[in-house]
Every structure is written in structure tokens, then in C-alpha cells.
Amino acid sequence: MTPYEELSARFREAARIKSIQAVLGWDQETFLPDKAAAWRGEQLSWLAGAHHRLVTAPETAAGIDACEAAGFAADTVESTNVRGWRRDYDLAAKLPSAFVEELSRTTSEATHVWAEARRRSDFAHYRPMLEKLVSLTRQKADLLGWEACRYDALLDEYEPGARTTDISALFAELAPQIAALVGPATEISARTPADLLAGHYPIAAQQAFNREVAEAFGFDFFAGRIDTTTHPFCTSLGPEDTRLTTRYDEGDFLSSLYGVLHEAGHGLYEQGLNKSEWSLPAGDACSLGIHESQSRLWENHIGGSEAFWNHWLPRAAVHFPGLAAFTPQQVAAAARRVSPSFIRVDADEVTYDLHIILRFEIENLLINGGLEVKDLPEAWNARFRELTGLTVPDDARGCLQDIHWSFAGFGYFCTYTLGNLNASQLMRAARRDDPGLDSSLASGQYAPLLNWLRSRVHAHGRRWSAPELMRNATGEPTRADYHLEYLRAKFLA
């Protein structure tokens, strides 16, 4: 075996272990009995240890050195893998096994404590766990190392190369322009009554319609499924095992539908990765900001368009006979209703980024210093009022609403807004490359768009950094103005 083949076998074994962790993580969110949480933590912690030992073994380091010395042509699968393994090795080698296992055990417990605290809207129940998570996360940042600020070390994990100052600047540019949109957009959508589509939408009918649309978008149900969780997500348990989740409200079919279309966007990316290199750098997602561009693109640009409802309303009315009374324009207007509210995942598309900006600021303060966990609800509620004018009624609708901190996902949230910007920019480029795109979409033909995304985004894995990928796909790095243009066209028309 060549050094590359040996190293590749080693990372394929690591990928297998990671995919086993994904099975246990998925089960933990969907079906795990209450009392089983502690043992599940032990299982995950053993797997994390086995993965960490494998990736940080001296043989791994030696193998990477040998591959780097051998040299591979730029832009090949091999050079992509070797560069990615170097990065992953350096990140992992900085975290001692004992630390990795403690973090894994803590996040596994925290997920359950958080779910209970959120159910009871009881921040005190969650607080000791969050304090432990913040403390471990600070340790992690210090172990990884940072220059300008501690939060940079966390950002880099989700969005390689991103810097706190850059994102702060981008968000500072975005915030006032979005804020300026909220008033007029809210006024326009007030013409559509909030209860326009109020009715009873049985879960089974929602499941059938959601599945039909996801399938039409191109999601392969022989290599995936949809289940029910508190917080929707998408995870891959293997190269042909991508699982989406959503939640149901029998009074509002749009909520589970857009949940599924969002996660299906992630799932289409996962299903479009290079299967033979699956979970190796050449067959892995570029960054979370790119991943989120895929979910937001299918959810908002496709699912949220009038063209979508022109095509799908007759099918929707088969599942929900009451919808026959509405025009596609009415349903589309109801779907793009703007009304500032408390829950990020239910937020309208205009105010959504204000939720992200809040979390980005809070995380900065928790990690870099300036905010103690005990003061979190107060700080959250005050800043939320400044940004949206709304008063948070309880912590379940405030700082307890998201799962991310329970899996120590500090640095993750800002990638949601990067995803929005990337989605708008990618759609603009796809239309430029394929002048017939909108007429395909209007007739419910999604293959041309999916094929464009497959060739410009999915197929490349981690071959390029996110800015490079955006430049290759669209001609320029991520910008804010295309997204603002899109929002204005959609919400002020």
C-alpha cells in the first residue's frame, strides 16, 4: 500500500466510527427512552475516544507528513483529502482524549436536560449544565488556540477561515437594512390575515404532502427518511442514509412543510456528495455556511415562491381539501407573512437574521467575557426587545429555544445568515447560467436546478474553501447586497 492508501484506510475507519456516532445521535433525538440518556452518553463517549485515538495516532501524523512530501496535483481528490486531513489532524491533536470524552459525555447529558428545561420553561434547571458547557467551550477554544479573540477558534470549526471581526462587520452592515425592511414588509403582509389558512391539517396528510414535495425536489427516500423531533435537523448515518426530521402542528401545515423543505435542502447536499469519498474531505460538506445555503435555497427561494404554489396548490388540496378555496397567490402570501415573533425556527424570512445577530452577539459575550450564564435570560430578553420590539414572555420562547449550545455548538449560529447570503447569490448565478431555469421551476421541474447545484457545489466537497467555492460558482465571494435585493423584491412587491 502507498502512504496515501494507508492513510486513506485509516480515515475511512474514522469515518465509519463517526457514522456510528451519527446513528446513536439520531436515535438520541428521535426515540431514546428517558432513563437511557446516561448509558447513551457512555456509548458516545467511548466512540468519541476511539475516533480521537485513531485520528491523533502518531501513525496518522506520519502518514500525513509522507503524503505531503509525496505531493499531489492541485485540485484532485488526493490533494483535497491530504489538505483536509492535515487540518482535521491539527484540530484534533490539540484536544486531549480525556477532554474530548468529557465534552461528549456532557453534551449528551445536556441534550436531555435542555429538552426538559425547555418543556418546563425552567432556565434554572438548565443553568448549571450551560455553565459547564460554556466553561468547557472556553477551554476548547484555548486548546485550539486563537489570536485576535477566543471566539475565532470556535468560528473556524464551522466556517474554516472565518473571523469574528469580519462577521461582526458584515452583520453591522446587514442589520440596519434588514431592520428598515421589517416595518414596510410587516405592513404589506398585514393585508393577509394571520388566520387565513387556519384549519385542521392531520399529521398523516402533512407527512404525505411533505414527502411528495421533497421527492419532487430530488430527495432519494431509498437512501433517507423523515422522522419527528422537537427541533428539526438533517444527519447522515452513511453515504446512502440521510435522515431528516421535522415537527408537526395540526393547525398549521406550512410549519412542517417548510421544516422538511429546509432539511431536504441539507439532505440534497448530503446526497450529492462524492459517495466513494464519503466523509473524507473530498466527500464532505465545504462549510456550514455553504450547507445552510442549500437548505435556505430550497426552503425560501423555491418553496417560498409564488411559482411553487402555482404548481403545488392543486396537489396540496388533494391532501388538505380546505385549501381548494384559496388562490396560489394567497397561499404564497400566507407563507411569506412577516411578523416579528419569538422562535427562530418559526421566524419569518425578513426578521430571521435579527435572531441570528442576537445569538452571535450573546455567544461573543459568553465566550470572550462580558456576560455570565446567570445573566443570560435578562441579556437575551433586553437585546431581543431592542432588535424586534417584542417582550419575551418566558425562557422557552427566549434563550432556551435552541438545541445548539447543548451540543456545544458555539460559533454555529452565524453560519445561518451566511447561508442566506450564499443562497441568494447562488440562485442569481444559476439563473444567469440557465435562462430557462424559471420556466423549469414554474412547471415543477427541479432537476435543472439540482444538477446545477450538484456540479457547482455538491460535487466538490471540501476541495475549496467557502469563499473559493462561491467565487467559482458565482464569480465573486459572499456579498450581502444580493440577499437584500432578493428580500426587497419578495417582500416589498
Added chain:
Amino acid sequence: MTPYEELSARFREAARIKSIQAVLGWDQETFLPDKAAAWRGEQLSWLAGAHHRLVTAPETAAGIDACEAAGFAADTVESTNVRGWRRDYDLAAKLPSAFVEELSRTTSEATHVWAEARRRSDFAHYRPMLEKLVSLTRQKADLLGWEACRYDALLDEYEPGARTTDISALFAELAPQIAALVGPATEISARTPADLLAGHYPIAAQQAFNREVAEAFGFDFFAGRIDTTTHPFCTSLGPEDTRLTTRYDEGDFLSSLYGVLHEAGHGLYEQGLNKSEWSLPAGDACSLGIHESQSRLWENHIGGSEAFWNHWLPRAAVHFPGLAAFTPQQVAAAARRVSPSFIRVDADEVTYDLHIILRFEIENLLINGGLEVKDLPEAWNARFRELTGLTVPDDARGCLQDIHWSFAGFGYFCTYTLGNLNASQLMRAARRDDPGLDSSLASGQYAPLLNWLRSRVHAHGRRWSAPELMRNATGEPTRADYHLEYLRAKFLA
């Protein structure tokens, strides 16, 4: 650390790996997408390898030697564990890692191929896989070693110390007496029309009623759950994570109910094992024949009694209003209907053991020689006709009906009949020890029986062999006549 503590830590790690395999196995049966089977096989095979390496490491052998040299008082947790580890080590050390991984990969694939073959009733689709399984199983028996016959090596895995000749003799004694019962029992139950309870029983209502009864029996749903599979089973994914499955027929609520009561019997045993020693010999099930005694006891002796329906019919009628038209005696008679049929898991209690005897004979021929896989459907159908008088209409209702061979479970089936014998004998002993038992059961109080089983069976793990456990609990080793007495009293009354 003492040698015992070191060895215990090693086997606790092995238990954790086995429990991860159980998660992946459960998911494979319940929710795995079709295309994901191959990767799941890779995952399971990696885990099997990791488990095997740990259990067969030289340090394990040295640890067992040291513990045996140290010596522990008889009948303690420590001596139970050391004796069990010696047995498990000897069994595992005989199987090379490469063989274990190949077997695991094959069974993982086979499960999917079998499900598809059964769906299409297409033996040819399954045949190459079964040939591979038989060949690997023969190899396994030879690696494990045997004296009188090759099949002994397989029996021993499920029922330690059992011998083919003994079971053959027991089955030879049982078969004619059961056969003699079938005619009169069929005649008596023909007084109850087969379609007496025909109706529409929605799955959701079945789920609610099944859960209510399982909960009353003592099954802890905070440490377990019920899902849907083709073939019902029970598996534990951790000390407080016991999962049952069943299947539903909307025309027949009794089928899923008795499926759940059967699996709940297994689940109650699992939930009654010593949690702090979980999956170590002191906290593991004694044998499959003992495990099956628990499922058959709750399914048939409790759930199948008139006392059960006296108590539960009013609750059942809340879930299924149509049942209000019947007396408890009628429902009990419908539940114990005898009518020879094709599917083992749907078989009536009298003919059930004839299904087992058939499989025991077939397995003997496949493993010891005398039957080729290609001739299996013919041999199966011929012998089935001899035993029951019925002509098998297709292989889905013949040799393709059971999952067991797909997980290489040769040697497993006969433990079902041992379970029936043990169940009857244990119930007799419980009644002897607690003269008030039947009046508790009549009023729907199951704790006295569960407590008796906890203290006489569940709590002991693998402290004793199955015959020793039966002797300690009932005063004598497993006999056939108590079960025949029970069958006569129930079906000829």
C-alpha cells in the same frame, strides 16, 4: 486496581460495544433505508471486530487466569462473572477476528435480502445467501468444536450445556402427545367462529391498549419503547433501554396484543436484570430457554387466560367499542383458538411446538448433513404436511417466514419449546409459593407474580445454568408433563 477490577473494566467496555451493536441492529430492523444496508454492514462489522479484539486480547486471558487463581466464594457476583468470562473467552477465542467480521457482514446483508425475498415469496432470491450462511455456520461449529454432532456446538451458544440427543429425545416424547391434543382442541375451538371478533381495529387504538397492558404487567416505558417491524422482537440497547417491536393487522387486534405481551415478557426479564452488572454474566440472561419462559408466561399463562379477559375486556372496549358486545369468555375462547396454520408467530399455542420441532429437524439436517439448501422448500413443505396435515402455499408462508437464519441463529429455535416447558413449570411453582396468586391476577395485580419472577429468575443472571435455575426456582429440572397438563386443562376444558 485488583485483577478483578481490571478485568471487569475490560468487559464493561466490551458490554458498551455490544450495546452499540444493539442500537445499530435495532435501527436496521426498524428504520434503515434500503440503500443503507451495505454501509450498516460495514459499521456492524467494525464493531464486531473491536469487540472481538478486546475480548480475545492476551490481557483478557491473563486476567481470567489471575482471577481464577485468586478464587472467589461460590454464588457471588464475582465468581459468576469470572466463570462467565471464562466461557465467553473460550468461545470467542476459537473464532478468528476475520471470521467474526465476515459473519457479521453476511448476516447484516442477509437480513435485507431475506426481507425482500419474503416480501416476494422468492426463495431463489434468498438461496445463495442461505447457502453462504449454512456454510459459515458449519465452519463456526467446527471452529468451536464438538463431539457427538456438529449441531451441539450451535445449541451450546443459546442453551449452555444442551445436547442434540437430549432435545431430540424430549421432542420425541412431546410430539405425539401434542399431536394427540390437536384434534380434540381444534374441535372444541371450532365452536368459536373464526371471525367472531372480525372488525376494524385502528392501529393507534391497538398501540394504546397494548401499551396500557404492558405497563400494567410492569414494563417501564421510561426505560423502553414499542416500535413496528416485520418480525416482533425485544432488544436491550443499555441497562435502561429495552425496546419491543410488534406488527399490526387492522382486522385483528389480538395479533399485535399477544405480540406485545410476548415481547414484554422478554422485556420484563431484561428490566429485572442486575443493572449495575448489566451485560456482564451476573447481569445477563441465563439462557434463551429461560428468556423464552418469561415471554411465553406473560403471553399465554397470563394474557391468554380467562382471568385476563375478565379484568381487561372493559378497558379493551374503551379502545375498541365493538368489543362491548362480547363476554370475557368469548374473547378468551377467540384468543385460544386452535387451528393449524402456516406462520409460526401466528400459530395457536397447541400446534406451536410442532412448528419448532420441524425447524429443529431441518436445522439438524442442514448442519449435520442430509439436506442441501436447494432442497429446503421441498423438505420443509413435506414435513410440514406430515406434522399438521396442511399444504404450504408459498415459501413466504413456509421456509422464508422466520428471520433467524438470516442472523445465523441456527440452534436457536428449540429454545422456544424449552421456554414453553419452563413457563408452565414456573407458573406451577409460583402458585405453590403464593396461594393468593390467582386472586391477585384476577384483579389485575401483576406485581406479586413479577416480584416472584424477579427474585427466582431475573435477579440471578447467569449465576446458575438453566437446569440449576429451574431446580432452585421450582424444585426440579425442566420437565415436559407440567406443560402438557397445562395445555390439556386450557384447551380440552
